[in-house]
Amino acid sequence: MPAPFVATLCGYRDGKPNTSDGSKIDSIELGHLFFEKIGVSEAQKVGKIDHAWSHAMVADLTEKLTPTAPHLVVGREQAAHAFEQYAHLGALRTLAKDETPDVDNALERLRLHMSTASANNDLSGLVDALSSALDQSKSHRRPLLDALGDESLPKLDISVHRDLDPAPQLGHPHLVAGMSLKWSLRTDRLQDPRTHGAKMAALRRGRMPHFSAVTMEPRPYFLARLGQGTGDLDCVYHLHLPALTAAVDDYYTGLKSRVRIRDTFHRMIDQRRLRDYDDLVSYLKTL
CATH class of the missing domain: 3.40.50.10010 (Type-2 restriction enzyme NgoMIV)
Structure with missing residues (x-):
């Protein structure tokens, strides 16, 4: 019919x-x-x-x-990635989403709080170390994501x-x-x-x-x-x-x-x- x-x-x-x-x-x-x-x-x-x-x-x-x-x-x-058999095709898009601005903003707020609070050199050093580690992570992560295939x-x-x-x-x-x-x-x-x-x-x-x-x-x-x-x-x-x-x-x-x-x-x-x-x-x- x-x-x-x-x-x-x-x-x-x-x-x-x-x-x-x-x-x-x-x-x-x-x-x-x-x-x-x-x-x-x-x-x-x-x-x-x-x-x-x-x-x-x-x-x-x-x-x-x-x-x-x-x-x-x-x-x-x-x-297609909305369905079970192809959900993995959306994983790279999710992984590649840059979340570092949120982390950078949080660190900046922490630095601002420390500048208005009583000095604490130990805490300041930890924040600087964390910031440096995040920068290194970004420098390694971005090239790897760019090198991955983006099947769709x-x-x-x-x-x-x-x-x-x-x-x-x-x-x-x-x-x-x-x-x-x-x-x-x-x-x-x-x-x-x-x-x-x-x-x-x-x-x-x-x-x-x-x-x-x-x-x-x-x-x-x-x-x-x-x-x-x-x-x-x-x-x-x-x-x-x-x-x-x-x-x-x-x-x-x-x-x-x-x-x-x-x-x-x-x-x-x-x-x-x-x-x-x-x-x-x-x-x-x-x-």
Whole structure:
């Protein structure tokens, strides 16, 4: 089943479907046919949909998961280090925070107090020794911090987590799934989800979350380039796979080269590399 909110995000810009590459005839033609299958009128205009999409998806997933998986929490724009498997990525940022101004201020207040109190040479010497030791510590600590690697991950467009501890404030929640949202695909957009997935696999401590891309791209060529990767993504979810399947079957006919494109598209579905939005909901309920 398609995502229930998808039709409200579809529309036309300058007479072209907002899923299409405006410079590619095949993308525009397939986009028109795709929208026809969905039931999107050419009179339906639309602007930017990024924030509307992520908010609608969080609301829909939350509504669908609450009855059977109330332990799951769906969020948007979450940093990876907010979760258990990647909490260590935020450790360097915390360690590098310069706390020495607070110490310097405390020493200055102590010196000021000593200057107004009765003289105490022994105490004054201890303060000077402490100040010197702190200066030496800073001179050694800063180069070491600068030399450390600063690994990081982009924010997750959509995250699904559960709390391992009954008191969540005592620890980090466990990330069970993350999604990269790409309404349409271009050559420069293909690499983002795959790079994100590869870094999540390499930098995790613990179980790898289910990581996938979610898209509305109609062209089988780009879906294949994203989905037939090397394991960086578990799969690609499509927001309206039934309508896209019907459009692809109608559009890619005749020439053998076009039939091969259609066959590749169906092979991706058969291999579960390309899945329906409803499959995402069903799978999340098992986590």
